[in-house]
Structures are given as structure tokens and as C-alpha cells.
Amino acid sequence: MMQMTGAELIVRLLERQGIRTIAGIPGGAILPLYDALSGSETIRHVLARHEQGAGFIAQGMARVSGRPEVCFASSGPGATNLVTAIADARLDSIPMVAITGQVPLAMIGTDAFQEVDIYGMTVPITKHNFLVRSAAELLEVIPQAFRIAMSGRPGPVLVDVPKDVQNQLVSFEALPEPAVPDPAPSPDLEAIAAAARMIDAAERPVLYLGGGVVHSGASGLAVSLAEQAGLPTTMTLMALGTMPVDHPLSIGMLGMHGARCTNFILEESDLLICVGARFDDRAIGKAAQFCPNAKIIHVDIDPSELHKIRTAHVAINGDVAAVLEALLPQVKPILRKRWLSHVDSLKARFPIAMPGRDDPRTHYGLVHAVAAALDDEAIIATDVGQHQMWVAQAYPFRRSRQWLTSGGLGTMGFGVPAAIGAALAEPERTVVCFTGDGSFKMNIQELATLAEEGLNVKIVLMNNNSLGLVYQQQSLFYGKRVFASRYRGEPDFLKIAEGFGIAAVDLDTAANPRAALAQALQSRGPCLIHASISREEFVYPMVPPGAANTEMIGD
Amino acid sequence: MIEQVAEPLQQQGFAKVVLELEVNNHPGVMSHICNLFARRAFNVEGILCMPMADASRSRIWLLVFEDQRLEQMVLQVEKLVDVLSVRRHGAEHEVFERLEKFFL
Ligand SMILES: Cc1ncc(C[n+]2csc(CCOP(=O)(O)OP(=O)(O)O)c2C)c(N)n1
Ligand SMILES: [Mg+2]
Numbered sequence: 001m002m003q004m005t006g007a008e009l010i011v012r013l014l015e016r017q018g019i020r021t022i023a024g025i026p027g028g029a030i031l032p033l034y035d036a037l038s039g040s041e042t043i044r045h046v047l048a049r050h051e052q053g054a055g056f057i058a059q060g061m062a063r064v065s066g067r068p069e070v071c072f073a074s075s076g077p078g079a080t081n082l083v084t085a086i087a088d089a090r091l092d093s094i095p096m097v098a099i100t101g102q103v104p105l106a107m108i109g110t111d112a113f114q115e116v117d118i119y120g121m122t123v124p125i126t127k128h129n130f131l132v133r134s135a136a137e138l139l140e141v142i143p144q145a146f147r148i149a150m151s152g153r154p155g156p157v158l159v160d161v162p163k164d165v166q167n168q169l170v171s172f173e174a175l176p177e178p179a180v181p182d183p184a185p186s187p188d189l190e191a192i193a194a195a196a197r198m199i200d201a202a203e204r205p206v207l208y209l210g211g212g213v214v215h216s217g218a219s220g221l222a223v224s225l226a227e228q229a230g231l232p233t234t235m236t237l238m239a240l241g242t243m244p245v246d247h248p249l250s251i252g253m254l255g256m257h258g259a260r261c262t263n264f265i266l267e268e269s270d271l272l273i274c275v276g277a278r279f280d281d282r283a284i285g286k287a288a289q290f291c292p293n294a295k296i297i298h299v300d301i302d303p304s305e306l307h308k309i310r311t312a313h314v315a316i317n318g319d320v321a322a323v324l325e326a327l328l329p330q331v332k333p334i335l336r337k338r339w340l341s342h343v344d345s346l347k348a349r350f351p352i353a354m355p356g357r358d359d360p361r362t363h364y365g366l367v368h369a370v371a372a373a374l375d376d377e378a379i380i381a382t383d384v385g386q387h388q389m390w391v392a393q394a395y396p397f398r399r400s401r402q403w404l405t406s407g408g409l410g411t412m413g414f415g416v417p418a419a420i421g422a423a424l425a426e427p428e429r430t431v432v433c434f435t436g437d438g439s440f441k442m443n444i445q446e447l448a449t450l451a452e453e454g455l456n457v458k459i460v461l462m463n464n465n466s467l468g469l470v471y472q473q474q475s476l477f478y479g480k481r482v483f484a485s486r487y488r489g490e491p492d493f494l495k496i497a498e499g500f501g502i503a504a505v506d507l508d509t510a511a512n513p514r515a516a517l518a519q520a521l522q523s524r525g526p527c528l529i530h531a532s533i534s535r536e537e538f539v540y541p542m543v544p545p546g547a548a549n550t551e552m553i554g555d
Numbered sequence: 556m557i558e559q560v561a562e563p564l565q566q567q568g569f570a571k572v573v574l575e576l577e578v579n580n581h582p583g584v585m586s587h588i589c590n591l592f593a594r595r596a597f598n599v600e601g602i603l604c605m606p607m608a609d610a611s612r613s614r615i616w617l618l619v620f621e622d623q624r625l626e627q628m629v630l631q632v633e634k635l636v637d638v639l640s641v642r643r644h645g646a647e648h649e650v651f652e653r654l655e656k657f658f659l
Contacts, residue, residue, distance in 0.1 A: 119583060120586060123583075123586055123587055123590045124590050124594060127636075128635075128636040128637075129583075130583075131582075131583065148636055302634070303630055303633070303634075304627065304630035304631050304633075304634055307626070307627075308627055546559070
């Protein structure tokens with residue numbers, strides 16, 4: 001017989017689940033759990049400065065490791081501060097287990113101090129959530145939370161634990177086994193055979209890879225399929241890196257800020273093979289006009305994605321890696337000379353124009369200079385805005401999990417804490433966070449966490465002293481009525497970094513910006529790299545909101 | 556070019572469908588299910604829930620219109636962790652018909 005408190009039980013179960021780092025902030029309703037955690041010899045706690053930071057640190061770890069990671073928050077405001085990071089994890093299918101303290105059971109529903117219904121609030125933004133009503137339930141709930149977070153399409157799970165449940169003694173025979181993911185559904189072999197025949201018969205096929213390829217660890221298989229069947233391959237924002245950008249079959253990112261050639265090639269395709277992607281509106285533009293002449297093969301682990309936006313001719317529900325493995329031997333090796341040479345000519349005619357790419361004081365030049373100073377081992381995170389799109393367009397991604405960005409929710413403030421999480425998960429790598437001045441200020445307090453942990457995170461701040469993407473939209477689509485998108489004040493970010501105890505480099509004043517940048521990236525430890533970017537630089541090309549992907553403006 | 560408000564979805568003229576759900580019986584289940592429908596502005600015309608013989612489970616009956624979004628709705632309901640099965644019946648199913656006398 002074993003006996004312990006609910007809090008001790010949670011810590012034991014987390015240890016057995018292989019959790020080694022937890023980000024969080026304590027408060028009254030979660031103090032029993034923190035007390036138990038202080039006794040753990042294997043779990044390290046990273047004290048964030050805002051619970052949203054803790055949520056994104058957990059996400060950063062999970063995006064790099066591919067397994068569920070954990071954050072803690074107290075009841076009330078602690079829990080509500082987690083909400084954005086949870087919603088973000090939901091939209092990008094990131095496995096995460098958030099554990100919140102709650103007021104004691106008997107006080108639930110009385111408007112007790114720091115009581116909020118976080119269970120009710122997170123119903124629509126979690127994959128599943130639990131309100132634990134006895135310490136004994138934890139024996140089941142904690143492993144279930146991990147199983148759900150990592151099975152099928154990954155996602156966030158919230159476990160709300162009242163304070164008295166944390167303190168309650170529970171006796172039991174044995175600890176449950178750590179959770180493992182449910183087996184994936186066995187894919188429909190007939191549908192796979194039909195897909196293979198469609199690929200063989202197609203004249204102008206395109207392979208369309210999404211984040212599911214990353215989650216399933218299937219990038220090698222996807223590249224093999226492309227090579228075997230001669231498939232030009234496009235990637236969503238979430239899938240960048242699954243096929244190296246310089247692979248001859250890569251046609252780059254599709255969608256709102258993809259290259260013209262990519263959207264033109266898709267327009268001409270007669271077969272679209274969508275693997276682990278979900279026809280998101282930023283990727284496909286006006287749904288009815290996307291790939292108007294193409295038949296569709298759609299592979300996804302989540303059955304509700306099949307036929308959701310576009311009806312597939314062949315829909316295959318299964319794990320992407322398993323489906324590709326079954327599909328590969330059935331697909332004929334084809335060179336597809338005509339189609340591929342046409343694709344190459346479109347790529348040559350309509351590439352993304354990257355003015356200033358050799359000048360590190362321009363936006364594209366800065367992204368290229370960072371890439372040139374690093375190898376593919378580095379991890380690249382971003383915030384949200386123009387800088388994010390410039391990095392997506394210009395950085396040479398060559399491997400899965402090299403690229404961390406908030407895609408579905410597009411959350412400003414994601415970058416710094418996610419980069420901290422990435423560095424906690426893989427401390428040997430260099431982690432670069434490209435951020436904008438607006439986004440940076442949304443979780444700037446995490447610089448304190450970063451300094452404390454001394455992680456190898458380089459923050460490249462592309463400073464246009466404005467909410468650049470908003471300024472761009474107002475300039476292009478709202479008659480140049482620029483409103484609430486330019487800052488009047490301008491903080492001194494170098495002093496801010498210094499104030500947090502973080503080294504800072506200003507490329508604006510550096511005699512040799514390329515050398516200063518390389519030196520900052522190569523020395524170990526946190527560093528802020530500041531670069532001013534003109535506010536008049538816009539992200540081009542661009543599909544106007546509501547338009548079809550072929551109606552792009554700018555080049 | 557700015558996005559336009561979509562045409563309102565057709566609400567009338569659809570056949571009714573009865574959905575039979577087997578679910579885990581605990582206090583959060585109804586909110587998970589109702590949330591899915593509410594979020595998508597998919598009206599639930601009738602709802603009925605009782606514990607089954609094995610009290611750890613409940614059966615929920617839903618009366619809904621069979622509009623073009625029903626397929627997606629059912630797939631979403633099936634994804635809920637506490638939903639163990641979903642079966643579809645025609646509107647002629649007697650469960651709601653027999654209840655009608657309580658609503659006169
Ligand atoms: C939390 C949050 N609030 C608002 C927005 C809307 N938004 C998208 S991009 C953007 C501007 C981002 O500014 P900055 O981080 O400086 O990047 P820039 O576009 O200037 O490169 C805003 C306000 C958002 N994506 N996230
Ligand atoms: Mg900015």
C-alpha cells in the first residue's frame with residue numbers, strides 16, 4: 001500500500017511520465033503542488049514572469065521535443081493568463097498538459113477569492129479538460145491527460161486541481177504506468193491503392209505538406225514520395241523545413257505571402273496531394289478558387305479535417321507516416337519531365353523578389369545574414385507580424401522542428417518564451433528568436449527568465465517602431481488611414497536588455513553589422529540583437545484578404 | 556478587397572435527425588457537447604439525457620436539423636473524449652415524439 005497527498009501523487013506521476021522541466025508561477029491555490037515539487041529530484045522548475053510566458057515555454061519545449069510538456073499556474077488570474085498559450089497550442093496541435101490550482105471543492109461556485117471557472121473557459125480551446133474531484137481520481141486523470149495530449153492529432157489538455165484535493169491523502173496499491181499514445185487508426189488500404197493510381201495517372205500533381213508531417217515525424221517519407229513520383233512540393237507555414245528549401249522539387253510556402261510561382265503552380269495542378277494540412281484560409285485563399293482543376297487526395301489523422309473545407313476524391317484517415325509508408329511501394333517512379341520543366345520555368349519567372357538580400361541592414365538581408373552565420377542545427381523561432389513572414393519567406397529551413405512559429409492563432413508574444421522553451425529542451429543548440437518591436441513588448445518580462453537561466457537564445461529585434469503588419473494593411477486596404485499602428489514613444493531596447501542583465505548589440509551603429517551579428521550569434525548565452533527596419537517595407541507578394549491566391553499584389 | 560459577410564445559412568426546409576450519443580456520466584459532459592453546437596450556431600431543437608443502467612454512462616438524445624454542416628458536426632462530436640459512440644436516426648424515431656405531450 002502506498003499513501004501520499006494528491007500533490008505528491010501528481011509530482012510522482014509527472015516524474016514517471018518523463019517530465020524533466022516545468023514552467024510556471026505559484027500562487028495560493030497551487031502551493032501544495034509547489035511544495036511537493038520542491039521535493040522532486042528529477043524535475044526542474046523554471047519560474048516564468050507571466051503565466052502566458054510559462055505556457056509558451058512549455059510549448060517551446062514541446063515543439064522541439066514532440067512530446068507533451070507541462071506548465072503550472074495558480075487559480076483565478078494565474079489560470080486565465082494561461083488561456084492564450086493554451087488556445088495557441090490547440091490551433092497548432094501542440095501537445096501540452098496545463099495544471100492549474102483551484103479553490104477548495106466546497107468553495108467552488110461561491111465566487112471565492114481567485115476563483116474562476118477555468119474548466120468552463122477552456123472547454124473550447126483544449127483537446128480535453130478535467131476538474132479533479134478527489135485525489136484518487138488523479139491516478140487516472142494524469143495519465144489520461146498525457147495520453148490524450150499525444151494521441152492522434154496532438155493538443156493541449158488542462159487539469160484543474162482544487163487545493164483540498166492536492167492536500168488530500170490517497171492510498172493505493174501501485175502507481176499507474178506512464179501513458180503511451182493510442183495506436184493510430186489502421187489506414188484504409190483500398191483508399192491508399194486508389195491514391196497511388198491517381199498519382200500515377202496525374203499529369204500535373206502537387207504535394208502539399210502541413211504541420212501533420214512534422215508531428216508524425218514523416219518528413220523523410222514525404223521527401224521520398226516527392227522524389228519517387230516527381231512531385232513539386234509546397235509547404236504550409238507550419239511545415240517549413242519538412243522538405244529542404246533548396247531541394248529541386250520544393251516550390252516553397254503557399255498562401256497569403258507565398259511566392260507567386262507557388263500559387264500559380266497550384267492553380268495549374270490536376271492533382272493535389274494534401275498530407276497533414278487542413279486547407280487553412282491563410283494558405284489557400286478563397287477556398288472555391290483554390291486549385292480549381294485538381295482532384296484531391298487528403299491524408300489526415302483527424303477525421304474531422306477530411307472534407308471539412310474541400311471535398312476530397314480520396315480521403316485517408318491515418319497517421320501520415322504510416323500512410324506514406326504504405327503508399328510509397330505502390331507509387332510508380334516517374335520523372336515527369338514536362339510538368340517539372342514547366343514548374344521550373346514558373347519558378348524562374350515568378351520568384352519572390354528579395355530586394356536588399358545582400359545588405360544586412362535590410363529585412364531580407366538581415367534574415368540571410370543570420371542564416372549565413374548559423375548551420376541547420378540552430379532553431380529559429382518568431383513572433384507575429386511582418387518580421388515573421390519575412391523569415392518564413394527568406395530563411396533556408398532544412399529540417400523538421402527547426403522552425404517554431406505561432407501559425408493558427410498568430411499570437412504576438414509567442415517568440416521569446418517559445419525560444420526559451422526550445423533552449424531548455426535542447427540547450428546545446430543556438431536558438432534565434434526573430435521578433436518585432438510590438439510582439440517583443442508582449443512578453444518582454446520573460447527576459448528576466450532568460451537571463452536567470454542563461455540560455456543560448458539570440459533575440460533578433462526587427463524594429464520598425466510600429467505594428468508593421470497592421471500599418472501595412474491600413475496602407476493597402478484602408479485608404480492609407482493609418483490609425484493606432486505607429487508608436488509615438490520609442491523605448492530604448494538596448495537599455496531594457498541591459499536592465500535585465502542581457503547583452504545587447506546594435507546593428508544600426510555597428511561599423512561592420514555582418515561581423516557584429518556573427519559574433520553575437522557565435523558567443524554563448526542570451527543576447528539582444530537590435531536592427532532598425534523601415535516602416536515602409538511591406539511583405540510582398542500578398543493575397544488581399546478574401547481574394548483568391550492567384551490575385552496577388554506586389555512581387 | 557475586404558471580406559464580405561457570408562449569406563446567412565438556410566435554416567428551414569431541412570429534415571430533422573435524431574442523434575443518439577453514449578457518453579461518460581460526469582458533470583462536464585453536457586457543457587462539452589453543447590459548446591460544440593453553440594459555437595457553430597447550430598441549433599439543437601431537442602435534448603434529452605438520462606443515466607444508463609450502468610450509471611457511469613449516460614445516453615443523450617439530440618434532435619437537430621440535417622443541414623449541410625451536420626456531417627462536420629457529427630465528426631466533431633465523435634472527437635470528444637467523453638463521447639463513446641454516435642448513432643444517427645431519422646426524425647420518425649419515437650423518443651422525442653413520445654415526449655411531445657409534455658410540451659403542449
Ligand atoms: C496578441 C495579438 N494582438 C494583436 C495581433 C494583431 N497583429 C498582428 S501583427 C501585428 C503587429 C505586430 O507588430 P510587430 O511585432 O512589431 O511586428 P511587425 O509587423 O512590425 O514586424 C498585430 C497588432 C496579434 N496577432 N496578436
Ligand atoms: Mg514592428
